[in-house]
Structure formats: C-alpha cells, structure tokens
Amino acid sequence: xxxxxxNHVLLYAFFALLTFTSCLNEEVDVVDPDEQEIIxxxxxxxxxxxxxxxxxxxxxxxxxxxxxxxxxLPVTIIIGDTTIVIETLDDIExxxxxxxxxxxxxxxxxFVFPITIIFSDYTExxxxxxxxxxxxxxxxxxxxxxxxxxxxxxxxYPITFSIFDATFNIVDTVVIENDEALYNFLDxxxxxxxxxxxxxxYPVTLIYANGETLEVNSNQELADAIAAADEDCDDDDDxxxxxxxxxxxxxxxxxxWDIEDEYDDFEIYQIIFYEDGSxxxxxxxxxxxxxxxxxxxxxxxxxxxxxxxxxxxxxxxGGEWLIDCDEDELEIYREDYPxxxxxxCDDDDDDxVFxxxxxxxxxxxxxxxxxxxxxxxxxxxxxxxxxxxxxxxFHVTEADAETNINAIVNTESYWSSGGEVFLRIEADNGxxxxxxxxxITEECNNFDCFTSFDAVLEQCDNGTDGPYTFDxxxxxxxxxxxxxxVTYHETIQDADAGINPIAxxxxxxxxxxxxxxxxxxxxxxxxxxxxxxxxxxxxxxGDCSELDVDGFLTECIxxxxxxxxxxxxxxxxxxxxxxxxxxxxxxxxxxIEANWTTSQSEDGVIVTFTNVAGPNIQAITGxxxxxxxxENRLEMHRGDDILVLERECD
Numbered sequence: 001x002x003x004x005x006x007n008h009v010l011l012y013a014f015f016a017l018l019t020f021t022s023c024l025n026e027e028v029d030v031v032d033p034d035e036q037e038i039i040x041x042x043x044x045x046x047x048x049x050x051x052x053x054x055x056x057x058x059x060x061x062x063x064x065x066x067x068x069x070x071x072x073l074p075v076t077i078i079i080g081d082t083t084i085v086i087e088t089l090d091d092i093e094x095x096x097x098x099x100x101x102x103x104x105x106x107x108x109x110x111f112v113f114p115i116t117i118i119f120s121d122y123t124e125x126x127x128x129x130x131x132x133x134x135x136x137x138x139x140x141x142x143x144x145x146x147x148x149x150x151x152x153x154x155x156x157y158p159i160t161f162s163i164f165d166a167t168f169n170i171v172d173t174v175v176i177e178n179d180e181a182l183y184n185f186l187d188x189x190x191x192x193x194x195x196x197x198x199x200x201x202y203p204v205t206l207i208y209a210n211g212e213t214l215e216v217n218s219n220q221e222l223a224d225a226i227a228a229a230d231e232d233c234d235d236d237d238d239x240x241x242x243x244x245x246x247x248x249x250x251x252x253x254x255x256x257w258d259i260e261d262e263y264d265d266f267e268i269y270q271i272i273f274y275e276d277g278s279x280x281x282x283x284x285x286x287x288x289x290x291x292x293x294x295x296x297x298x299x300x301x302x303x304x305x306x307x308x309x310x311x312x313x314x315x316x317x318g319g320e321w322l323i324d325c326d327e328d329e330l331e332i333y334r335e336d337y338p339x340x341x342x343x344x345c346d347d348d349d350d351d352x353v354f355x356x357x358x359x360x361x362x363x364x365x366x367x368x369x370x371x372x373x374x375x376x377x378x379x380x381x382x383x384x385x386x387x388x389x390x391x392x393x394f395h396v397t398e399a400d401a402e403t404n405i406n407a408i409v410n411t412e413s414y415w416s417s418g419g420e421v422f423l424r425i426e427a428d429n430g431x432x433x434x435x436x437x438x439x440i441t442e443e444c445n446n447f448d449c450f451t452s453f454d455a456v457l458e459q460c461d462n463g464t465d466g467p468y469t470f471d472x473x474x475x476x477x478x479x480x481x482x483x484x485x486v487t488y489h490e491t492i493q494d495a496d497a498g499i500n501p502i503a504x505x506x507x508x509x510x511x512x513x514x515x516x517x518x519x520x521x522x523x524x525x526x527x528x529x530x531x532x533x534x535x536x537x538x539x540x541x542g543d544c545s546e547l548d549v550d551g552f553l554t555e556c557i558x559x560x561x562x563x564x565x566x567x568x569x570x571x572x573x574x575x576x577x578x579x580x581x582x583x584x585x586x587x588x589x590x591x592i593e594a595n596w597t598t599s600q601s602e603d604g605v606i607v608t609f610t611n612v613a614g615p616n617i618q619a620i621t622g623x624x625x626x627x628x629x630x631e632n633r634l635e636m637h638r639g640d641d642i643l644v645l646e647r648e649c650d
Contacts, residue, residue: 037199039161039189039198042190046186048223048226049182049186050186051149052150052154053155053179053180053182055120055121056120057118059089059151063075063092063095067140068119068120069117069136070118071116071117071118072124073087073088075111075112075115077110077112078109079109083112110130111133113127113128117136121187150230150233152209152233153208153229154179154206154207156204156213159201160174160176160200161176162198163197164196166197173201200222202216206222243302243323243330245298248325248330252273252294254345255344256343256344257271257272257273257330257344258343259281260342265316266316266339268283270282273294278293278294280292290310290312290313291310291311292307292309292310293307293309295308301322303322304320305330320334321333321334321339329342353386356390359438360381360436362376362439365444367415369415371416372417372441373413373415374416374439375411376394376411376412376437381423390425390426390427392423392426393408394411394421394424394437395421395422395424396422401424416439416441420437420438421439422435422437423436423437446482446524447523447528449482450521450528453565454533455475455530455531455533455565457470457471457475457532457533457640458642459535459637459640460536460537460538460637461513461537461538465511466512468511469508469509471505472519472532474566474640475519475532476530478567482523483522484522484524485521486519486520486521487501487520488519488520488532489502492518492529492531495529498520501520510534513536514533516531516532516534517531517532518530518532537627544605544629546605549605549626549629550578550598552634553576553596553598554578555647555649556647556649556650557647558573558574558576558634559572559573559645559648560574560617562642563619563642563644564641569616571587572585572587572614581595583595585614594611594612595609595610606625607634609622625638633646
C-alpha cells in the first residue's frame with residue numbers, strides 16, 4: 001500500500017487529453033523543451049533524484065534498530081511504568097539521553113502495537129506484535145538496497161514539471177510538494193509504457209544538511225550538485241569516525257574515565273589524565289593509585305593514545321592504543337583487544353546535585369473552582385534529601401524556567417486545575433537543569449474515614465439513670481488526625497451552624513440510657529456532621545461463664561480488631577496458652593510474653609492482662625468486663641474503654 005501515490009489515472013488523463021486535443025482543429029502552441037530540462041526514465045539523474053527523495057529509515061534507529069524502514073509517528077512506547085508518545089523528530093532526539101541510562105540493558109522499552117513501518121519506497125506495513133517487527137529487522141540486516149539513499153541534501157519545495165506529448169505540446173503541469181510525492185512521480189514515470197516527455201522547470205533550489213542552499217538551472221548542474229552532496233555525506237561519516245586531537249585532549253583532562261573491557265578486569269578502576277602528562281589509575285576511593293605517563297600522537301592510522309611507565313598493569317594497559325571517538329566515550333584498540341573508556345564526572349558535586357532530582361508527579365484533591373492545592377516545596381518534591389548546594393525555583397512555563405524569570409511565589413499553596421509546572425535546579429557553578437512537575441487532580445471524598453463506620457459508644461448499666469461519662473473523642477479517634485477541626489455538639493442544628501460546642505468532650509455526662517450527640521468535622525473549606533450514638537446496656541445478659549471464656553480464648557489466635565473505635569492494634573496476634581496463664585503477643589517485628597487470667601464477678605466474666613510491655617499493645621493492660629460473648633467474638637469494657645477481640649483459626 002502506498003501512503004501517497006501518483007496513480008495511473010493521472011497518466012491516463014494525459015493520453016485522454018492528447019486524444020481529445022487531436023480531435024479539435026484548434027491551433028496548439030508547440031514548445032521544444034531544452035534537453036537540459038528533460039527527465040528521462042531510468043537515467044542517472046532520475047536515479048539521483050530517487051535516492052534523494054527516498055524515505056530515510058535510519059533517523060529513528062534508536063527505536064527500531066533498522067535503517068531499512070522508519071516507524072510512522074506518532075508512536076507510543078512504555079519504559080518501566082512510564083508511557084511516552086513520540087510525535088516528532090525532536091522527540092526522537094530527546095529520547096537518546098534517556099536511552100543512554102539503559103545502555104547495558106536489553107528490551108528496556110516496549111511498543112504499544114499496532115504500529116506502521118514505512119520503507120524507502122514509502123510502502124507501508126502494519127505491524128501487530130514484536131515478533132513481526134523482529135522479522136523485518138532481521139530481513140533488513142541482509143538487505144543492502146538502502147545504502148544508496150542520499151540524506152545530506154533535499155529539494156526546496158514546491159518544484160514543477162511540464163508534461164509534453166510526442167509532438168512537444170504541453171498537456172499538463174505537475175506541482176510537487178514533498179519528497180514522497182516526487183519519489184512516487186518519478187516511480188510512475190519509469191513504470192509508464194507510454195511515451196511522455198517530462199521536463200523539470202528550473203531554477204531549482206537544494207538545501208544541505210548544514211542549512212546552506214544552492215540554486216541550479218539545468219539537469220547537469222542538478223546532477224553535479226547531488227553527486228557532490230553524496231560525496232560530502234560519505235566524507236562527513238568518515239570524519240565522525242576520526243578523532244580531533246584537540247577535542248580528545250580536552251575530553252581526557254575533563255573528568256575521570258571508567259575502564260571497561262570484555263572480561264570486566266578493570267570494572268572497579270578509573271583512569272585520570274593530568275595536564276603534565278602523568279596519569280593515575282584508582283580503585284574507588286582508595287588513596288593509593290597506580291601511576292604512569294600518557295601522550296597523544298597523530299599517525300597515518302589515526303589518533304594514538306600511548307600509556308607508558310605504568311607502576312602496574314603494564315602488560316594489560318601499557319602501549320599504544322588507536323582511538324575511536326564517540327562523544328563522552330572513547331574506544332581504544334591494540335591489535336584485537338578493545339577497551340572502552342567512559343567519562344565519569346560524578347566526582348564534581350555541581351553535577352551530582354542534578355542526580356538528586358527527576359520529574360515528579362503530585363496528586364491532590366479537587367476543591368473550589370475545580371482546582372486543587374499543591375505543595376511544591378520541601379519534602380513534597382524531595383528537596384531536603386539532596387546533600388549538595390543548589391538553588392530551586394518553580395515556574396509556570398518551561399521558557400520562564402530556562403531564563404529564570406517569573407518564579408512561583410507561594411509554592412506551599414499553589415492552586416491549579418492540573419497540568420505541569422517546571423522546577424529549575426541551579427548548582428553553585430551556575431549550571432542548571434529543568435525538571436517537570438506533573439500536577440494530577442482527582443475527585444476525592446475527604447470524609448471517607450468518617451463515613452466508613454457508625455460511631456457507637458457503649459457502657460454497662462450500673463442500675464441507675466446516670467449520669468454516665470463518655471469520652472466522645474474516641475468515637476472517630478482513627479479519623480480525627482486527618483481533619484482540620486473537630487467539635488462536638490448536642491444538637492444537629494448547633495453542629496450545622498458550628499455553635500455551642502461541648503466544652504469538655506473527653507468527659508461528657510449523659511443522663512438516661514441512650515442519646516445522640518454530633519461531631520462537626522472541617523477539612524479545608526468543607527464540613528460534614530456525623531452522629532455519635534451513646535448506649536447504656538445490660539452487661540449481664542450474656543450467658544458465657546468463666547469456663548466458656550477460657551475455652552474460647554485458648555482454642556485459637558485472637559486479634560484486637562477494635563480499640564476505642566481504632567484498628568491500630570490489629571497488627572498484633574494474641575495466643576492464649578492453656579494452663580500456664582501466659583499469652584504470647586506478636587506481630588511481624590516483635591514477640592512478647594505477658595500474663596492473663598479470668599475471674600467471675602457479679603457483673604460478669606473479667607479478663608485481666610498484666611506485664612504487657614510491647615509498643616501500643618500495652619494499652620490492653622488491666623481488667624476487662626466481657627459484655628458480649630460469642631465463640632468467635634468478645635467485646636470487653638474497661639470503664640469508658642472498649643476492646644473487641646475476634647478469633648482467627650487455621
């Protein structure tokens with residue numbers, strides 16, 4: 001399938017027009033095209049033009065590792081837990097720095113299939129899975145047809161062609177807007193079996209990879225310009241493989257270098273080159289280094305690094321090494337033995353500061369005006385975790401961050417409907433990097449904890465109408481820390497209005513056997529009211545005896561699922577030992593041995609805990625009256641305190 005194609009309908013139209021015009025007895029202008037303008041099918045110039053306009057598949061090799069085809073954009077990839085959409089050629093270039101972090105790993109990203117691949121002739125194929133893609137990549141390694149593509153020069157569009165019939169009458173003018181259209185036009189021209197004469201209308205402008213342009217006015221000038229560009233491409237490729245002595249010298253002195261060979265003999269070592277021609281080979285932070293000398297020499301074979309007078313490793317590292325250059329890496333060769341030197345500038349604190357940071361995601365609940373409040377500073381972004389000196393600032397746009405203007409002032413209370421802001425981290429030496437802070441909003445119910453259960457406080461009936469004293473604050477003890485303000489009221493009207501709060505909710509006196517009070521909870525600029533039910537119950541109505549309770553407790557493991565409305569003790573397990581009157585209390589980190597006993601009182605069975613020394617769990621120390629007795633559940637009271645145990649049996 002062709003994405004864009006000059007189809008046969010156009011060519012058939014030419015001949016239909018020829019037939020039509022021959023039936024008319026009108027006079028037609030005859031133009032004799034200059035032979036320097038005629039594009040002959042399969043001519044060297046037509047081949048040159050095809051090679052210039054063919055789809056260049058190597059520009060995205062970072063993605064597909066194949067120069068035979070490119071991947072149609074946009075395309076989505078997944079790295080770890082991050083999804084990235086590649087939309088432009090600039091996006092592909094930005095990926096290279098990210099991919100360098102994974103250079104020692106295989107298959108560190110995945111495509112989201114299906115994807116479409118485009119070959120040099122603009123043929124497209126939809127790829128449904130990685131197996132299909134790898135098949136085409138393998139086939140590409142055996143295919144050298146794309147070696148003729150010329151990527152260093154391009155046409156400046158639009159360009160136009162005049163179409164003549166056999167008697168040199170102009171029958172049409174074709175306007176070409178891009179490489180794909182020109183490639184397909186020339187392809188159709190070569191495939192056509194009919195005799196059409198196609199002339200390129202000059203002048204034509206070419207643009208080179210370095211941005212320079214050239215205007216040509218004939219076929220010969222065009223062919224010469226493309227041929228010269230092709231040679232320059234080859235020269236540029238060769239130059240990339242050569243090493244500039246001055247640049248290599250500057251690189252060697254810039255930072256220490258890690259030493260990597262195929263046997264990992266030197267993976268713990270670094271080599272440091274000094275301006276005076278000396279060197280040091282160090283192992284980590286050791287103060288004892290291997291010494292030596294070094295020099296650079298230009299030879300007919302290329303740039304040579306000479307290591308000599310080494311105090312150790314002379315047989316392994318000493319001698320002359322031919323250098324291949326690649327940015328912050330140098331590959332050196334001696335006969336068939338290659339070593340890779342990789343620049344390691346981490347010893348510079350001004351560079352290490354940037355390692356403290358990365359892009360972040362902040363999540364906050366939507367509030368008024370459909371915006372959420374974000375805290376951009378301090379621990380929220382991890383600024384306090386970096387041990388190096390730096391200056392942070394937050395900006396609404398990346399451009400402001402780059403130029404360090406219009407910094408966000410109130411970073412601890414930044415309201416936004418979502419999107420992103422930009423963190424500028426500037427080191428002491430003035431270097432800086434920009435990181436993206438993604439602001440994610442979500443619908444939240446801040447009162448989830450309060451609505452998740454009914455608050456009921458119970459006490460045993462002492463045979464009177466009271467007063468009975470309740471600690472109202474234990475009703476939502478587990479939820480209260482998440483609120484900005486919690487007050488207690490005797491009527492729902494007072495709670496709604498936020499007036500007449502109960503002065504001492506820790507010791508609220510109730511007369512009678514049942515009542516309802518109300519807690520008003522304020523979070524942000526919102527509030528809700530929740531009831532607290534106070535009940536006086538007959539604690540003697542259970543029919544469990546002391547023997548029953550003993551039997552239940554020693555049968556299985558018991559879990560304290562509720563302590564005054566909180567589940568903070570649920571991590572503990574209580575293993576009641578028969579006969580010994582000891583109880584083993586344990587969780588994933590701690591195991592303690594305490595004591596327990598039971599006794600019978602007029603009010604019911606009493607369970608007593610002593611010598612409970614573990615964190616938090618010591619709260620169960622004391623005498624507890626069993627007020628509800630079931631085989632799998634015991635509810636016990638100690639004054640205003642409530643403890644519920646539930647059984648867990650294998």
